[in-house]
């Protein structure tokens with residue numbers, strides 16, 4: 626089910642909060658993300674970098690992991706909103722798409738920014754022919 630305008634505006638506010646709490650002293654590229662779970666909860670996060678650069682964790686994954694900790698089972702994701710304080714919106718990286726797919730293969734993904742452009746997709750459009758939980762359910766599992 627498509628998210629309502631009211632849900633979108635709550636998610637956008639939470640994603641902005643996530644960006645405000647990002648820890649990104651190395652890239653100085655601030656990202657915030659908010660996840661709407663199937664039970665109606667909203668979880669948010671920002672990117673968290675590390676002096677050992679490769680250990681950086683994206684805003685989207687931080688928000689998803691927080692949502693998993695906070696939400697009822699079965700865990701599902703209805704929508705993810707990503708905010709960057711940039712003139713153009715930022716799409717989620719491939720690793721984050723895979724993590725979102727686990728809980729929301731049909732999730733709405735919207736990316737907003739400080740300009741007028743909004744990206745709006747379903748997760749399966751961003752990660753077609755995905756590997757997911759269903760692949761592990763066959764004989765021999």
Ligand code: THU
Nearest residue numbers: 652654656672681683684717718
């Ligand atoms: N980043 C995210 O938080 N999400 C993405 O989908 C792409 C990249 C972060 C990681 C790093 O802290 C900074 O943006 C620059 O790559």
